[in-house]
Amino acid sequence: xxxxxxxxxxxxxxxxxxxxxxxxxxxxxxxxxxxxxxxxxxxxxxxxxxxxxxxxxxxxxxxxxxxxxxxxxxxxxxxxxxxxxxxxxxxxxxxxxxxxxxxxxxxxxxxxxxxxxxxxxxxxxxxxxxxxxxxxxxxxxxxxxxxxxxxxxxxxxxxxxx
Amino acid sequence: xxxxxxxxxxxxxxxxxxxxxxxxxxxxxxxxxxxxxxxxxxxxxxxxxxxxxxxxxxxxxxxxxxxxxxxxxxxxxxxxxxxxxxxxxxxxxxxxxxxxxxxxxxxxxxxxxxxxxxxxxxxxxxxxxxxxxxxxxxxxxxxxxxxxxxxxxxxxxxxxxxxxxxxxxxxxxxxxxxxxxxxxxxxxxxxxxxxxxxxxxxxx
Numbered sequence: 001x002x003x004x005x006x007x008x009x010x011x012x013x014x015x016x017x018x019x020x021x022x023x024x025x026x027x028x029x030x031x032x033x034x035x036x037x038x039x040x041x042x043x044x045x046x047x048x049x050x051x052x053x054x055x056x057x058x059x060x061x062x063x064x065x066x067x068x069x070x071x072x073x074x075x076x077x078x079x080x081x082x083x084x085x086x087x088x089x090x091x092x093x094x095x096x097x098x099x100x101x102x103x104x105x106x107x108x109x110x111x112x113x114x115x116x117x118x119x120x121x122x123x124x125x126x127x128x129x130x131x132x133x134x135x136x137x138x139x140x141x142x143x144x145x146x147x148x149x150x151x152x153x154x155x156x157x158x159x160x161x162x
Numbered sequence: 163x164x165x166x167x168x169x170x171x172x173x174x175x176x177x178x179x180x181x182x183x184x185x186x187x188x189x190x191x192x193x194x195x196x197x198x199x200x201x202x203x204x205x206x207x208x209x210x211x212x213x214x215x216x217x218x219x220x221x222x223x224x225x226x227x228x229x230x231x232x233x234x235x236x237x238x239x240x241x242x243x244x245x246x247x248x249x250x251x252x253x254x255x256x257x258x259x260x261x262x263x264x265x266x267x268x269x270x271x272x273x274x275x276x277x278x279x280x281x282x283x284x285x286x287x288x289x290x291x292x293x294x295x296x297x298x299x300x301x302x303x304x305x306x307x308x309x310x311x312x313x314x315x316x317x318x319x320x321x322x323x324x325x326x327x328x329x330x331x332x333x334x335x336x337x338x339x340x341x342x343x344x345x346x347x348x349x350x351x352x353x354x355x356x357x358x359x360x361x362x363x364x365x366x
Contacts, residue, residue, distance in 0.1 A: 009217075011213050011216050011217045012213065012216065013208065013209035013210060013211070013212035013213030013214075013215075013216060014208050014209060014212035014312055014315070014316075014319060015208055015209050015212075015319060015323070016209035016212075016213065027216070028216050028308070029215070029216040029306050029307070029308025029309050029312070030309065030312070031305075031309040031310075031312040031313055031316070032312075032313075032316070033312060052316065052319060052320060053320060059320075059321060061320075061321065061322070061323050062209070062323050064209075065319070065320075065323075097309075099309070099312075099313050137305055137309075138305040138306045138308070138309025138310075138312075139309075140219060140306055140308070155221065155304070155305045155306055155309070156304075
């Protein structure tokens with residue numbers, strides 16, 4: 001978790017979250033994981049959570065790996081570290097694809113990740129202003145903290161802005 | 163997740179021998195040197211390793227399979243899409259530049275090379291660890307580098323923040339093509355195999 005990174009590009013790994021301020025851009029690649037983008041248009045600060053699973057189920061791993069612990073953590077960073085006001089925060093969600101995998105246990109975990117993310121954001125009264133979820137291919141997303149625009153690229157398709 | 167320094171040292175040697183064998187077999191098949199640029203075996207943080215992979219925006223084609231037997235693990239062979247076309251020409255033995263578009267032959271080539279590398283490393287493990295290992299049929303996928311890598315580490319990453327990973331990078335001689343080979347052993351079954359090896363050596 002960092003506010004600044006080398007250069008203007010901040011990359012988020014699996015099960016991690018980062019926030020950054022304009023003029024930085026934050027990016028990540030998603031498969032069945034879901035990328036939750038929170039943006040404060042007043043301060044031009046944004047954050048991305050790259051969650052793997054809907055629920056921690058008392059697992060001892062990093063809280064940012066799970067929707068039920070990661071979303072509150074991202075929200076906490078935006079409200080308490082970045083000092084954003086909750087009523088200006090908006091959310092955009094991406095990813096949650098049904099990926100190929102060598103395990104049957106993980107059959108369509110992406111769909112469950114999307115549903116839990118939507119439920120939690122609603123629970124915390126954060127409005128989802130855009131989403132591009134599902135499919136069977138990976139997503140690359142890049143948040144421009146200056147504008148709040150997220151460029152979303154799905155493998156084999158042209159990039160779109162949200 | 164526990165692996166001793168001694169076991170790590172043994173494993174590092176076995177993997178280096180295995181990758182050396184794999185690179186020779188790879189070179190023989192494509193009739194061009196596949197030079198090992200890097201072999202690294204270490205315990206890595208899933209967020210840090212995937213952050214590195216997510217910085218790579220290239221589109222890749224990959225073959226992923228499982229090793230099953232006395233110990234289990236996953237193997238991933240990954241090459242950029244344009245590199246896969248070069249690999250296809252080398253594999254078929256046609257002039258470079260002949261293959262222009264990704265098709266079922268390119269997919270078949272990546273599948274076959276993945277299979278060859280997996281068998282080679284599997285044989286090495288079998289002989290050095292006394293373990294019987296069989297590769298499952300490879301699944302081929304085209305996607306972003308970060309997304310493919312996420313699929314490799316997903317299961318282990320669900321329960322562990324750190325994973326034990328071998329990363330190998332090959333360069334195809336006289337080309338700009340780099341390809342990547344990852345081995346993700348199941349740590350518990352691997353530790354059992356290493357303990358067994360240690361005991362049999364002590365008895366000997």
